[in-house]
Amino acid sequence: MSPADLPVGADVAFWVFALAAVATGYRVFRTDSMVRSAFLLLASFLNVGAILLLLSATYLGVALFFMMTVEMMVMAIFMVAFMMNSAGLNPMSMTHRSGRAAVVGWLAFAGGAAVALAGEFPDRPLPPGTDVIGTLGEELLGDSMLTFETAGVTLLATMIGAVVLSSRRSRFGDEAGDDASLPPTLDPETGEYPAGVIAERSGGHGGHGDHGGHG
Amino acid sequence: MSLEAVLVVAAALVGLGLWGALSQQSIVMVLMGIELIVNGAMLAGGGLWAYAAGGAPEGQLLVIVAMAVMAVEMAVGFALLVALYRTRQVDMTDGLTSLRR
Amino acid sequence: MSPALHADVWAAPLIVGTVLAVGAYLVAVLDAAATRVVAGTGLAPDVLIEPLRRAALLVVQQRVVTERPDAASWALAPAAYAGLAAAGLAVVPWSPSFSVADVDAGIVVWGTVESLAVVAVFLHGWSPNSHQPLMAAYRYVAVGLSCLLVSMFVLIAVALPAESLALNAIVDAQAGLWNVVRHPLGLPLFAVVALGITFWGPMDLADGADLSGGTSAEASGSQRLAWQGARAAMLVSFAALGSAAFLGGWHGPVLPGPVWMAAKTAALLALLVAAGHLVARVRAERFVTWCWTVLLPLAFLDLVVAGLGALP
Numbered sequence: 001m002s003p004a005d006l007p008v009g010a011d012v013a014f015w016v017f018a019l020a021a022v023a024t025g026y027r028v029f030r031t032d033s034m035v036r037s038a039f040l041l042l043a044s045f046l047n048v049g050a051i052l053l054l055l056s057a058t059y060l061g062v063a064l065f066f067m068m069t070v071e072m073m074v075m076a077i078f079m080v081a082f083m084m085n086s087a088g089l090n091p092m093s094m095t096h097r098s099g100r101a102a103v104v105g106w107l108a109f110a111g112g113a114a115v116a117l118a119g120e121f122p123d124r125p126l127p128p129g130t131d132v133i134g135t136l137g138e139e140l141l142g143d144s145m146l147t148f149e150t151a152g153v154t155l156l157a158t159m160i161g162a163v164v165l166s167s168r169r170s171r172f173g174d175e176a177g178d179d180a181s182l183p184p185t186l187d188p189e190t191g192e193y194p195a196g197v198i199a200e201r202s203g204g205h206g207g208h209g210d211h212g213g214h215g
Numbered sequence: 216m217s218l219e220a221v222l223v224v225a226a227a228l229v230g231l232g233l234w235g236a237l238s239q240q241s242i243v244m245v246l247m248g249i250e251l252i253v254n255g256a257m258l259a260g261g262g263l264w265a266y267a268a269g270g271a272p273e274g275q276l277l278v279i280v281a282m283a284v285m286a287v288e289m290a291v292g293f294a295l296l297v298a299l300y301r302t303r304q305v306d307m308t309d310g311l312t313s314l315r316r
Numbered sequence: 317m318s319p320a321l322h323a324d325v326w327a328a329p330l331i332v333g334t335v336l337a338v339g340a341y342l343v344a345v346l347d348a349a350a351t352r353v354v355a356g357t358g359l360a361p362d363v364l365i366e367p368l369r370r371a372a373l374l375v376v377q378q379r380v381v382t383e384r385p386d387a388a389s390w391a392l393a394p395a396a397y398a399g400l401a402a403a404g405l406a407v408v409p410w411s412p413s414f415s416v417a418d419v420d421a422g423i424v425v426w427g428t429v430e431s432l433a434v435v436a437v438f439l440h441g442w443s444p445n446s447h448q449p450l451m452a453a454y455r456y457v458a459v460g461l462s463c464l465l466v467s468m469f470v471l472i473a474v475a476l477p478a479e480s481l482a483l484n485a486i487v488d489a490q491a492g493l494w495n496v497v498r499h500p501l502g503l504p505l506f507a508v509v510a511l512g513i514t515f516w517g518p519m520d521l522a523d524g525a526d527l528s529g530g531t532s533a534e535a536s537g538s539q540r541l542a543w544q545g546a547r548a549a550m551l552v553s554f555a556a557l558g559s560a561a562f563l564g565g566w567h568g569p570v571l572p573g574p575v576w577m578a579a580k581t582a583a584l585l586a587l588l589v590a591a592g593h594l595v596a597r598v599r600a601e602r603f604v605t606w607c608w609t610v611l612l613p614l615a616f617l618d619l620v621v622a623g624l625g626a627l628p
Contacts, residue, residue: 014216018224025228025251029235029244035442036386041247042435048228048258052278054216055265059481060278062424064257067282069431070464071250071289073438073457078293079243082300096309098238105234112226116219124269132270133420133481139272140279147276151283158287162294 010054017054021047038076042068056126059133221262228255240307242299246292250285257281328416332402339552340545341367342582346589354593374541382534386443393440394542397433401549404429408556409484411566411573422483423471426557430467430513433550434460437515437522440543441531452530455600456515456522462607463512463519469615470505473622474561483557487565494564498625501618503562505611510554510588514547517592521600523547555584 024044031037045068053061095101126132140148229252236248257278264274299305344367352359407422409415419425434457441453475481477498478489486495496503508519515522523530535543559565559580566573 011216014220018220022224022227022231025231025254028247028251029231029239033386034243037244037247039435039439041250044228044251045254048254051221051224051258052261055221055261057261057265057275057278058419058421059424060261060275062421062428063279064282065428066424066431067286069428069435070461071285073431073435073461074293075243075247075289076438077454077457078296082241082243082296094240094244094307095238096240101234101238104237105230107230108233109226109230112229113223116222116226121218121263121267124267126265126270130270132275135270135272136275136279139276144273144276147280151280154287155283158290162290165291165294166297 014051014054017047017050020044021051034079035076038072038079041075042072045072056132059136218262218266221266222259225255225259225262228252228258231255240309242292242296242308245308246289249288249292253281253285253288328406329402332405332416335405335556336398336402336549336552339555339581339585340548343548343551343585343589344370346586347592350590350593371541374536375538377537377540379537379539380534382444382446385445386439389439390443390539393436393443394539394546396439397436397543397546398549400429400433400436401546401553404550404553405556407483408553408560409487409565410577412488414574415484418482418484421481423475423481423486426471427464427468429553430464430509433513434464437531440535441522444534446534448527448529448533449531452522452524452527452533456531458604459512459519459521459600459607460515462604463509466505466607466611466615467509467513469612469619470502470509471561473499473502473615473619476619476622476626479626483560487560487567490564490567494562494567496562496564499618499622501614501621503558505615505618506558506562507588507591508611510551510558511591514550514554514588516547516551516588518595518598519603520592520597521603524597526597551588552581552585555581555588558584 021044024040024047028037028040028044031040046065049061049064049068051061052064055061232248232251232253232255234248235251236245239245239248260274260277260281264270264278268274299311303310305311345364348363348366349359352363404426406416407419407425409418437460438453438457441449441451441456474486474495477495478486480486511517512519521530523532527533529535532540532543556577559577563580563584565580566577568576571579
């Protein structure tokens with residue numbers, strides 16, 4: 001079913017999804033609660049996925065729902081783990097140079113919209129009755145096999161890299177990565193430690209030194 | 216629902232993402248801005264595939280590669296965040312000062 | 317997209333709603349029966365009325381109010397969970413000519429249903445703004461996401477012999493041999509995934525008694541009834557998917573298609589509910605480790621077996 005054959009209701013649906021995607025995308029950066037911010041981004045993605053479904057890209061739309069849900073779920077957990085104000089109880093302004101950033105954002109939108117409205121695109125709509133999923137499958141594993149395999153190897157490298165970067169082990173043995181990393185400070189700006197922490201650490205290092213020397 | 220409408224919406228998402236990525240201090244929020252940019256790019260790719268490419272399968276392939284890019288960016292971004300936090304206690308971009316003069 | 321809606325637009329919610337309501341009641345009855353059998357008090361006819369009595373009690377019970385919850389998410393979480401169960405059930409075919417929504421990418425729709433279900437459980441635990449639900453929601457997400465990966469491979473393995481992602485085609489392809497025989501690893505893995513996503517029985521890390529009810533710790537009254545109804549509905553949908561994908565769907569000798577489908581769904585449902593009473597609850601870290609080191613390689617093996625079987 002080509003996009004040109006859709007009933008009038010699809011037009012209304014498209015504008016609803018489009019406005020919702022932009023509105024939730026904007027609210028991502030304006031809300032105070034971090035979990036809500038992650039799920040608002042998910043809502044924006046779900047709306048874009050719905051638009052892709054309206055464009056007859058069936059597999060792409062549903063796969064977008066699937067992937068983005070999992071990504072945003074993981075992102076919500078990371079946000080709560082790493083951000084100071086995860087519950088959003090005290091509004092904080094965590095922006096810098098927001099004026100210049102807004103100018104850049106508007107320029108990007110203006111440029112893109114200008115290209116969209118003034119540019120000449122060929123009018124070759126999707127032929128009705130194409131087996132969208134079948135042609136995608138044949139393309140992925142046929143002519144574009146190299147691209148697909150490269151993406152696969154890139155993802156494998158990413159997996160290995162992510163595990164290595166965040167692993168607690170280091171070259172100096174299990175759990176030494178934990179020892180080598182600094183404990184949380186009292187005050188992130190001045191970097192002062194609670195009393196007794198540095199003494200413990202030097203004691204630990206002394207222990208390692210004793211172990212190293214053949215006594 | 217014409218090609219122009221889809222592309223304008225995609226441009227809006229890219230603009231929003233750029234604004235967010237440049238203005239937010241927290242690294243996680245910068246990642247979210249980048250995700251919005253790739254989101255807009257995927258929408259533009261899907262729109263062009265449906266209206267201007269006659270359903271050529273390479274259009275769908277582009278969107279799938281963009282999804283893989285998103286996955287890679289998120290995974291490496293969070294791994295870097297974890298590594299940074301363990302050694303330096305920073306989770307804000309303003310805290311990464313080692314290359315500052 | 318060619319969603320050939322074989323049912324009229326008004327009939328679809330009616331059919332799905334009826335099946336889910338009957339199925340949820342059946343789950344409650346089976347659960348009560350299993351409790352009595354395991355406890356040794358013996359079955360009695362009032363096991364049919366007990367779920368209705370408990371539901372009536374919950375309807376009149378007062379709703380608990382916590383301090384500054386996210387009221388919208390808290391109220392919507394059971395509705396979202398039930399809606400996802402309905403969406404999943406809608407793509408399952410009941411006979412060669414009837415399915416509520418015949419979507420080309422039915423298997424991927426189920427992947428979406430499962431991942432959004434994990435999000436719904438997380439929201440149900442995060443929104444009351446209370447400790448136990450929040451902890452339960454976090455530990456459940458680890459289990460849920462791990463089960464999602466296993467589910468993806470198992471469902472793709474089912475799609476291989478059919479050479480299509482649509483559930484209609486998958487059931488058609490089982491005309492000669494059911495998938496449970498073709499890839500024997502599939503159904504046990506699928507049962508683990510079903511228990512994990514519906515956090516039932518051994519995988520009840522989201523509503524577990526060790527966290528005084530987990531995400532339902534602050535839910536009472538109609539909220540609690542809605543959540544338990546949604547969980548039962550999701551079990552029914554998973555049982556329906558399992559019968560379509562592994563047990564041959566509407567294939568069967570004498571009786572018409574929908575009757576066989578209902579019978580297989582009921583059998584799988586009984587198995588899943590019984591597992592809740594016969595298997596001890598797992599520990600979250602242990603299960604996640606086991607899932608990634610044992611279940612995921614088994615799922616790969618299942619995929620390889622399916623691929624080899626599908627080679628011409």
